[in-house]
Amino acid sequence: MSYPKKVELPLTNYNQINLNKKKLLVLYEDMLLGRNFEDMCAQMYYKGKMFGFVHLYNGQEAVSTGVIKLLDSTDYVCSTYRDHVHALSKGVPSQNVMAELFGKETGCSKGRGGSMHIFSAPHNFLGGFAFIAEGIPIATGAAFQSIYRQQVLKEPAELRVTACFFGDGTTNNGQFFECLNMAVLWKLPIIFVVENNQWAIGMAHHRSSSIPEIHKKAEAFGLPGVEVDGMDVLAVRQVAEKAVKRARQGQGPTLIEALTYRFRGHSLADPDELRSRQEKEAWVARDPIKKLKKYILDNKIADLNELNDIQSAVKIDLQKSVEFAMSSPEPNILELKRYLFADN
Amino acid sequence: MAHVGRALAAAASPRSPALASMRSLLAPPATAAARPAASASAATAAARSQARAASTITCREALNSAIDEEMEREDKVFVIGEEVAEYNGAYKVTKGLLAKYGGRRVVDTPITEAGFTGLATGSAFAGLRPICEFMTFNFSMQAIDHIVNSAAKTLYMSGGKIKVPIVFRGPNGAAAGVGAQHSQDFSAWYGSVPGLKVISPYDAEDCRGLLKAAVRDDNPVVFLENELMYNQQFEVSDQVMDKDFTLPIGKAKVMLEGSDVTIVTHSKQVGVALQAAAELEEKHEVFAEVINLRSIRPLDTATVCESVKKTSRLVTAEEGWPAFGVGAELCASIFETDAFNYLDAPVQRVTGADVPTPYAENLEKDAFPVQADIVSACLRAVDATLA
Missing domain, CATH: 3.40.50.920 (Rossmann fold)
Structure with missing residues (x-):
């Protein structure tokens, strides 16, 4: 089965990109960390070190990096079950995410959450939601809270922004529409980021959505809807920058549709039989990491040695994360019922 | 005898x-x-x-005064739901609160149960203390995912890091003449969920003491009122009318x-x-x-x-x-x-x-x-x- 419709990616105007070397290398490193982390997860999963549903992010790195690396530490991120890389981009240490996947006490959720439920209060990382669209109202609530803090509690002068990630399949769920409506109604500082990877498990996007151009749905609710090449981190960053600015200034939400592709199946349990080889190859050729690497080298921003050093450092970091996770203790069996209630 | x-x-x-x-x-x-x-x-x-016995109040007045006092005590407490503000509450439990606290803290929502319940829950993740009203608990069926999966489980799933101090409240149980979908008791449904506290008050004293305790609790609380009790009057002591009167959950x-x-x-x-x-x-x-x-x-x-x-x-x-x-x-x-x-x-x-x-x-x-x-x-x- 091949995808019948050729997906045209919007063009990026690189003349507008004004990022210094340091920032560009941060983006490169973050994408590499995401990719290598997920590859390590696959290895560990097949070795039986992690279990259950594990959904990998390979191929979509430009979206996480392009949006989240623009945010402040006090801004919020809300994710889905495909959440490892969003957490890493937000600054949750890889060792704590890895340990969580191993079900260890040192995990960011002390082994109680697992792959689909990564939380980190210090990083304002709100989870990790395993149901389609479940995270959207939660993220909208965090954005509501930003407005409330400013207007009722008179706390920070600047609005905290929430980035809410979800997939193309989610945009057919009612909670997506419910929240677009409320976010515009109350001018909430939120960015709805649709990672349109074209497939909801085995349901091709065009088979499930009456208007497959998701960004066009924004118009019905009165917010800007933009389409972007989700395989190009600089392009994603460019549109995200506008959206963050808009949110931060109290002008309300933005819907970003990032056209992207997952290089692996829906989860590690997915035989991935419905996507054609031809289609996969076409998207793998647009690998966002290779694209940024080429941009950096072509523009002589850094040389290959520097990029290789970053790659090596990422691999060492991940090796350490695996060792950390392996050597960490499991949760104490006597603490099965701990964390059920907060003590006032 | x-x-x-x-x-x-x-x-x-x-x-x-x-x-x-x-x-x-x-x-x-x-x-x-x-x-x-x-x-x-x-x-x-x-x-x-x-x-x-200092006074006689209805359950509705007990609930209303409890919300009012808790909003006055703590700025992070707000009310959100359908018809809670300009209409003064479908059953008038939130009467007068919009006039006193304004639309930022008494928030009328669209008819969007999953949306506003999740929104309220998300605001609690981020430190606010919402009181989320269901016009009746029957409608909470459209939002039960956020009560059970988002509110009740998050403290546990986050290893104790993310608290969800929220009260879900509204009329529950049998009402009169409204048919099968509007007349049902959800005590057992919510009572089976770890991570939730579930309250079912009887009289005015219960309504005041337990609702105030629920708002002050750092955990998600399902507060099951009864429409047919809203008008019931009960004598209450001075102690019950004290601003800091709470009952143990x-x-x-x-x-x-x-x-x-x-x-x-x-x-x-x-x-x-x-x-x-x-x-x-x-x-x-x-x-x-x-x-x-x-x-x-x-x-x-x-x-x-x-x-x-x-x-x-x-x-x-x-x-x-x-x-x-x-x-x-x-x-x-x-x-x-x-x-x-x-x-x-x-x-x-x-x-x-x-x-x-x-x-x-x-x-x-x-x-x-x-x-x-x-x-x-x-x-x-x-x-x-x-x-």
């Missing part, structure tokens, strides 16, 4: 304000002498009843002491049980102990077991369906403890009928427990012992 029984019976009309004065009838020395020794909780109840209240049979119930059925107890005493010389659960989760099984050890008979009464219900859970709590050894008769459950709530008046009436059902159940328990 008979004179007390008659007094109770005279006071006992389900919608009579005089029902509220029943508590004060527990106090006289003659009653105490004739009845078995007071348990600690009953003594507390008696002591409270001796406090001067997870603690039941002995409403009436007795020696022969324990009736355990919650919400509106507490009133029905008190009337049944009066009838049992007057007509049958049977002295029932009536326990108002107040909380469904945590369930105060200690108070129930203590009572059963005294009376040796248990009757449960609820509006909910029988299967996997509050009564079933109470039975298990007895069977699994040494209180089982004290039972002299099979436990009797009085529940709503095992059907969707019918519309026709006669069928609807028959679908929910009335005084006679509880009286018969108690007599069955007593007769079973004698047989």
Whole structure:
């Protein structure tokens, strides 16, 4: 089965990109960390070190990096079950995410959450939601809270922004529409980021959505809807920058549709039989990491040695994360019922 | 004893304000002498009843004043839901709050249950303390994912890092003449979920003390009100009207002491049980102990077991369906403890009928427990012992 419709990616105007070397290398490193982390997860999963549903992010790195690396530490991120890389981009240490996947006490959720439920209060990382669209109202609530803090509690002068990630399949769920409506109604500082990877498990996007151009749905609710090449981190960053600015200034939400592709199946349990080889190859050729690497080298921003050093450092970091996770203790069996209630 | 029984019976009309004065009838020395020794909780109840009754308020006023005072105490507390602001609440529980606190803190939402419930929950993740109103708890079915999956589980799933201090409140249980979808008790549904606290108040004191406790709690609380109780008036003491009056969540209240049979119930059925107890005493010389659960989760099984050890008979009464219900859970709590050894008769459950709530008046009436059902159940328990 091949995808019948050729997906045209919007063009990026690189003349507008004004990022210094340091920032560009941060983006490169973050994408590499995401990719290598997920590859390590696959290895560990097949070795039986992690279990259950594990959904990998390979191929979509430009979206996480392009949006989240623009945010402040006090801004919020809300994710889905495909959440490892969003957490890493937000600054949750890889060792704590890895340990969580191993079900260890040192995990960011002390082994109680697992792959689909990564939380980190210090990083304002709100989870990790395993149901389609479940995270959207939660993220909208965090954005509501930003407005409330400013207007009722008179706390920070600047609005905290929430980035809410979800997939193309989610945009057919009612909670997506419910929240677009409320976010515009109350001018909430939120960015709805649709990672349109074209497939909801085995349901091709065009088979499930009456208007497959998701960004066009924004118009019905009165917010800007933009389409972007989700395989190009600089392009994603460019549109995200506008959206963050808009949110931060109290002008309300933005819907970003990032056209992207997952290089692996829906989860590690997915035989991935419905996507054609031809289609996969076409998207793998647009690998966002290779694209940024080429941009950096072509523009002589850094040389290959520097990029290789970053790659090596990422691999060492991940090796350490695996060792950390392996050597960490499991949760104490006597603490099965701990964390059920907060003590006032 | 008979004179007390008659007094109770005279006071006992389900919608009579005089029902509220029943508590004060527990106090006289003659009653105490004739009845078995007071348990600690009953003594507390008696002591409270001796406090001067300062005023008479409805359950609606109790809830309204509780929300108002908690919003005044803490700026992070806000109310969100359908018709809570400009309409003053579909059942007027939030009356006057918009005028006092403004639209930023009393937030009218679109009709979007999953959306606003998730939004409120997300705001609690980020540190606010929402009171999320369901126009009725029936509509919470469209949002139950956020109550169970987002609110109840997040503290646990985050390893204790993300608290969710939120109150989900609104009318629950059987209403009148509104058919199957608008008339249902969700106590057992929410009562089975770890990570939730579930409250089912009966009178004005419960409404004030437990709602204020719920708002101050750092955990998600499901607060199940009853539409048919909103207009009921109860006498309350000065203490109950104090701005810092709270009641402990997870603690039941002995409403009436007795020696022969324990009736355990919650919400509106507490009133029905008190009337049944009066009838049992007057007509049958049977002295029932009536326990108002107040909380469904945590369930105060200690108070129930203590009572059963005294009376040796248990009757449960609820509006909910029988299967996997509050009564079933109470039975298990007895069977699994040494209180089982004290039972002299099979436990009797009085529940709503095992059907969707019918519309026709006669069928609807028959679908929910009335005084006679509880009286018969108690007599069955007593007769079973004698047989």
